[in-house]
Amino acid sequence: MNRDMERGAQIVICDWVRVKPWDKLLIVTTREHLPEARMLRKCAIGRARSVNTLTVEDAGRLVGVFFDTNEEVFDPYTAIIAATDYSLVTTKAAKRAIQKHKKFLSLPLSTNDGRSMLEYDFMTMDTKKSRLMAKVIMKYLRSSEKIHVTTSAGTDLVMYKENRNPGFFNGVIKDGKGYSSASIEVYVPIEETKTEGVMMLDGSLGYIGRANEPTRILFHEGRITDIEETHTGIKLKDYMEEYRDPRIYIGGEFGIGLNSYSRCLGNCYIEDESAYGTFHIGLGRNLALGGKQNANGHFDLVCLEPDIYTDNRQIMQQGKIIIPEPVVY
Structure with missing residues (x-):
């Protein structure tokens, strides 16, 4: 057994x-x-x-x-x-x-x-701790309209969430008010036409594994317009083309990983996007998250050690929550 x-x-x-x-x-x-x-x-x-x-x-x-x-x-x-x-x-x-x-x-x-x-050991994360962490972050996301993310690798992305409510997953159905995901994260169904800027992809490519080298991805008016032709970029392009759906290039979700037992190693899609110290952009379908975008699929691109701002308030610095975190005994 x-x-x-x-x-x-x-x-x-x-x-x-x-x-x-x-x-x-x-x-x-x-x-x-x-x-x-x-x-x-x-x-x-x-x-x-x-x-x-x-x-x-x-x-x-x-x-x-x-x-x-x-x-x-x-x-x-x-x-x-x-x-x-x-x-x-x-x-x-x-x-x-x-x-x-x-x-x-x-x-x-x-x-x-x-x-x-x-x-995987990440499944043993204390759900009570993740719930408390999520509530702290959601407080600031709920009261903001703009999200700005930068990283030392070169990410500089702006997203908007007017009239969009954040939520969180930690596996526990009750905490998700009826539904949840094995991914332990805070998420926001961002406005589908307003994401602008540069993502330097240095974490993982959703289901297809770890980014072998930082790869520049450009967003304009909500969708990916260019993917740098690194080995990682070529692999990502080929993967996305196989969906045969132009809507898969649209950013529909912004997520923050909260699982301190997870590591972004490219071995497991859910572990990667759950890892504390990462953020991800969910591409494609976001209907059940509270968005308006349908598509043939949904997957996430994960980046490491972000600085995250909600409106003008910084809530994360180099992957660490800097607003007062709850103490869990």
Whole structure:
């Protein structure tokens, strides 16, 4: 038995989703992740009224298209765990489930090192600490309209969030008011046409691993207009072109990682974007986050050690929160 995988599954079922005896649980997965689905099912049996598994075609990054065209697929269930390679939290089916007050956990299991994400130590992060950290940051994001981010590597980005509310994920469904993601972060669905400036990508490229060298990415009127032709840039261009959707170039989310157990090493998509001391720009679909942008997918570009300003107030310096942090004993 893989004890690390079982530990991760127990965290998901007992601490994050908090499965109850009246829950009708659906675990969505692909053939590649059947071992994780079986472990989740094992931990849920006896806790839920029923536990079902839906194995969908492994459509890669386009798996979300099925859940856009079949919005009602989650209607019979009270709790859904989306344990596929790619995030489903921004799909129309997820949005419908959330609106119907179902419990929804996005659990993207994509890794690049052969291990199951359920085995990673970052899943053991104290959710109470992340909740307190998030509330501090959200206080300043909520009262601002502009976000300005710079880094020593050369990032200089301006984003806007008028009438857009921040939220946070830490795995715990209750904290997310019905839905959450395994990513431990604060997020804002930024205005889709107003991001301007330069991102020096030096963290990770979402699902496709670590940035091998800092790579310049230009944003204008909300979308990527140029990607520097480094090895990393060429890999990113090829990846984005395969979505066959010009909306994937639009910045729809700004996120701040809060998981002090995570490291941005390019081994695991969720670990990278969760890492404390990083920020990320989510590209493509942002509907379930509170935005207006649909697309064939959603993924994040992660950068290291940012200085972050909300309007004119600095809240992070070189990746460290500098507004008063709560003390956790």
